[in-house]
Amino acid sequence: MKPENFSFNGEFSAPQASARRLNTLKIRRKRWLAVHLYLGLSAGLLLAVVGLTGGILVFYLEMQEILNPELSVVSLPAVEQRHLRSLDDIVAAAETAKPPSSYFFKVYYPRKADIAYKFLYFVREQNPPAKGDGYYIFVDPYTARVQGLQLWHPTDQYWGRPLVSFIMQLHWCLLLGKTGGTIVGILGAFSIISVLTGLIVWWPLTGKFRQALTFKANAGPVRFNFDLHKTAGFYFSIALLPVLFSGIYMTLPERVDVLVKPFSTMTRPNAYSGIPEMIDSAPPKAGQQTISLAQVETIVQQSYPAGRLWMLNAPKDRTDVFRVMKRDVDELSRFVGYREIAVDQYSGEILKVYDSGTGSNADVFYDWQWPLHSGHAFGWPGRILVLLAGLACPVLYITGVIRWLQKRHAKQAIKLRG
Structure with a gap:
């Protein structure tokens, strides 16, 4: 009579082969668990900080308006009197309130009827005490009245800035400047490995997926x-993986380019713009002056009326161009639909237009990164999902550390009993 689980030709029967395979998979999972553990213990705390701050920043505009309503929010006139002042009037008001030796950098258009224009000014480097400081100036669009001035970005200083600005810097660079930005990018790469190894460890080798996806009753x-730890890790990995990758792209775009360029040509110049930096205005004719912001706005609106004005960047020097961005352009992708327009600062000629979601495969792929990172690609559901994924980061870190300590204490107790 042959032994149980053993065939006549010397091979293991199906149940025994299955047991051996399961044992092999357990050994392999134990190795991945070690990788997951060491990554979590070494980088988990920083990931928790970056994730938490990133989740909060999904609603950074709303936070600014809630924390500083006296600056951001305006009183709406009666409907019949609700007429916007010209952009030239609004710019003139901002100019009266700008800090000494500062220059206009960009303006953010109101996103709602009761929100002020927001102008960003930087102090010139020739002014040593405050060189490089960035200020927001808020102007009422109906009265052209300056609502206030806010020091948003003090150079090389993280304390004493507005709360939302502080959270942004903590998220982007851990308050360590460009070096911190590089660290956050590398941390993002390690975090992707941590999430993937967590999924490997989570995978139920016995096929009990329902148990792996739910909480045990009365536990x-x-x-x-x-x-x-395991359920939050699984469910939020769906959002965490694209958010982490997009974060790497925005902090280390050149490194990501190296990976993408072999597969597709790329015309999009960087993570933040669709129009190359080297586009220049034509040399001005004798006595020709830069056109006004209101003229730029009119030119853009006449040529490309679709969508809403979002941002207008001033030329950095006498050769640069105006750059206007419009959002919610219906004729483009409703997920990543924005249009960027370069305008000659002297003639007003439109020199280049970049439509998101168009171009090469690499361009389209990159156009998705910011909307995915911020959650805006899918509207309110997407933003809430990214918020929850960010909040999940400290939850995963804390529960992971607790789990590690529990197992460590259990091993110590076994040793003491032995």
């Missing part, structure tokens, strides 16, 4: 912590 605190 004690140890099991609850374990279930919270």
